[in-house]
Amino acid sequence: MSEYLVETENLCKEFKGFAAVSNVTLKVRTGSIHALIGPNGAGKTTCFNLLTKFLKPTAGTIRYRGQDITDLPPTDVARRGMVRSFQISAVFPGMTALENVKLALQRARGGSFDFWRSRSALRAYDTRARELLDDVGLGDFAGTMAAEMPYGRKRALEIATTLALDPDMLLLDEPMAGMAHEEIDRISALIRRIGKNRTILMVEHNLNVVADLSDEITVLARGEILAQGSYRDIADHPGVREAYLGV
Structure with missing residues (x-):
């Protein structure tokens, strides 16, 4: 199995000239919990929609298990083992x-x-x-x-x-949104448990959850990757502190 389950190269998405995602090169290590964070409007959900093929990229490539899936429809991507949740509970x-x-x-x-x-x-x-x-x-x-x-x-x-x-890979879009503290603890424990034998990519605003669960973090700002690494790496990054934390 490849070291990386999902890889993107120079992924871009434009909406009538506005670059929502610009030259995003992302690598999600097989078996890891990888967080995608950033301020509102950073392009996180757009990235999710591109990876799961709900949106078609303007440019760039997406590979899953080393195979190019850039032009596949959402159903084919799901059948290959990449499945997502949404911000609003879909039951x-x-x-x-x-x-x-x-x-x-x-x-x-x-x-x-x-x-x-x-x-x-x-x-x-x-x-x-x-x-x-x-x-x-x-x-x-x-x-x-x-x-x-x-x-x-x-x-x-x-x-x-x-x-x-x-699925081999779960994409969780803001799994803690709208939850009370005790619910956050419960779902965090669940994600940690199911992440033991799956790869997880999640968008999450709760930095305590991100710090607790993530093996690696990618920070987006204005559609571009600002920083990548461990929580300690990105917490000390001056650009992240300015763009994400307002410091």
Whole structure:
């Protein structure tokens, strides 16, 4: 396996002449937790959208497992093992936690029309779905409607549905946004646990979380890479202190 799971080279994205991302060369080491940080408008979410192919780059290349995926559609990238979450929790509120995870597990059935079948056809997914709920601390919420779950639990459920796709790489877009302190601790522990056998790239504004979880950090400012390295490296960088911390 390559030392780097994801690499970009001179990645650019322009919107009507405005450079949202400019010449970003990023390397995410296999098996690491890599944080992408920066002030508002720095281009972090645009980078995520480029990597997962929700946006097409203006210039530059993206490689996953050493293969060029620059021109692939989002579905193909996800099938190769790169799966993302979003800033807003994306679960089905009218379904239970167990049903949400089972729905994600059905991806393995391809294009089958399981919604026309009896419930018994999908019971084979129960065991694995409950295992995933246990993995994210939701074992006691299997029968709870997603709409009735606290926000932090919904984010954990979203991670469970993402893990159901069996990804090699998770891209987490602001996983701690809107969470209370105790929820942050819970999701941080979850990310650390699932990061033991996966590669994680996350956008996160909470610097305490970034310092605690990240093996490496990339700082963006005005669409460009300002600094890269460990938390200690970037915390002492004068440009980072000025652009990100306002010091």
